[in-house]
Amino acid sequence: MVGGGDGGHRGRWWVTEMEVAECGLWSLKKSPDVFCGSRRSHRMWYVVVGEVAGVANGHRVMTVSPRYDQYKDAWDTEVEIEVKAGDKTEKVRFFHCYKRGVDRVFVDHPMFLEKVWGKTTSKIYGPIAGIDYQDNQIRFSLLCQAALEAPRVLDLNSNEYFSGPYGEEVVFIANDWHTALVPCYLKTMYQSMGMYTSAKVAYCIHNIAYQGRFAFSDFALLNLPDEFKSSFDFIDGWVNKYEKPVKGRKINWMKAAILESHKILTVSPYYAQELVSGPDKGVELDNILRKTTVQGIVNGMDVQEWNPMTDKYTTVKFDATTVMSAKPLIKEALQAEVGLPVDKKIPVIGFIGRLEEQKGSDILAAAIPEFIGNDVQIIVLGTGKKAMEKQLDDLEIEYPQKARGVAKFNVKLAHMIIAGADFIIVPSRFEPCGLIQLQAMPYGCVPIVASTGGLVDTVKEGYTGFQMGAFNVECETVDPADVSAIAKTVTRALAVYGTPAFSEMIQNCMAQELSWKVKTCQEVGGRSFEFGVEGSEAGIDGEEIAPLAKENVATP
């Protein structure tokens, strides 16, 4: 029996797609994280994972992340464990808070906190973008070991429905390459010793561009038996293209996670298809992924932060009935804020994102001269590569009456753009899911997107936005065909602006429910997330909703 209680439902291993979809703690500054959870219904114990949506179904849910910062409200549990760190032993400590129905656990060690003291956003993985900390493998090995210990050693009594440690009847959802050792250590450190015998691991790919490739000799740092070597073993297919961090044979953390986990997930169905389509979109792990099934589940978004009725950054609040009168007022405030001519009639296009090849800001910069002759303004907000930040400065110099580039991470301005702009442009070369288009639509800000990844799944041509077609994924060049696709689609969108068809699109965008809450089994086709063991079928919806759910559903 999983945890004991009903005597007849041993080994029930399922989570709904909704719960699995909650597997990224992205609201917490993009830290890698591992989720685990267990749940007791009125008739059985079983285990599911997921964050807020998991809680909404009455599950006991924990997130485990590095303690990169002195997170508000997260207190020292005084629980300390010893873990292996290369050839040393290190002590790590757990901090904890209970928020929105979820036990948030932070793994404390100087390797996390000292490196990113007080400023977590830009120094999580290395001193500067593109450069890794030398000890990243040790750091994330610690995280993985701590995540496996947390459910066993933390005596958490956060609410009246659950008490004590989570125990061993758990499912771990591991996100990004940093958590790839979870399935490996689960086998070598626990299951081989009769612990966590029924625990499972689902591994979620948020971006296959980052795989955790390291020198082959670094395998020795991981404290894994030699039989795992083949799962990590990796040789670049495109000789001389990827020489980082060394030429030739490497270990590849993500490859191992794909091979060692029970289930592979990603953040949208279309991205799941792209991942197995070939080496360019599967970034040379397509062959490994084709050996398994990758299940894509579209991300939900934080509907508390992105709500036009309660947005703390905008002076005018609105909903679908007032959008047409509110948006022009916010647009004027936005134009004034960035120093563009104030005119509510001019259509405004926004871009918000990392300035890297993935997001296509360089393609956009090349396309702007081709459509800026229209009656339009464009505001580009982003940080990243210096050369791309300079493109923003140049934009402003070239088109002072029409374009603004803001090379800052500015949450307030991001909200003002989403609320005040008429369109959000997302010209990504590749985009596993994309959050910005999700955040924009509830504000009636119509997306103009490249046809890739989650942008295909979430934006319907002519209904909730405009599709530009798929772009060339080659990052070294700006393909003139993509420049032209942007210019043509923007011109097409501008022709619809101000017409009844555009008002209809705004309403279609705003009518959608884009939170995690509604990602029910039924909505995604009645499929549940099964581990293929006895009793793994989905439960009857509604039957097992615990009272906890009603109290702790995070979304309004």
Ligand SMILES: Nc1ncnc2c1ncn2[C@@H]1O[C@H](COP(=O)(O)OP(=O)(O)O[C@H]2O[C@H](CO)[C@@H](O)[C@H](O)[C@H]2O)[C@@H](O)[C@H]1O
């Ligand atoms: N300069 C700035 N100022 C203020 N806010 C800014 C900003 N730049 C970016 N943001 C905000 O940061 C968030 C980034 O979300 P993305 O979907 O673009 O994630 P990212 O590509 O980093 O991660 C990966 O993981 C996520 C989650 O799975 C996938 O959606 C995505 O496709 C994949 O690449 C958005 O909410 C955006 O508004």
Ligand SMILES: OC[C@H]1O[C@H](O[C@H]2[C@H](O)[C@@H](O)[C@@H](O[C@H]3[C@H](O)[C@@H](O)[C@@H](O)O[C@@H]3CO)O[C@@H]2CO)[C@H](O)[C@@H](O)[C@@H]1O
């Ligand atoms: O939000 C953007 C992405 O954030 C994460 O990606 C980070 C990645 O996991 C880190 O390893 C690191 O990547 C660097 C890489 O290790 C290094 O060899 C070099 O190629 O530069 C890379 C960029 O600095 O930083 C990435 C963030 O920039 C997350 O894993 C992804 O899912 C997100 O899309």
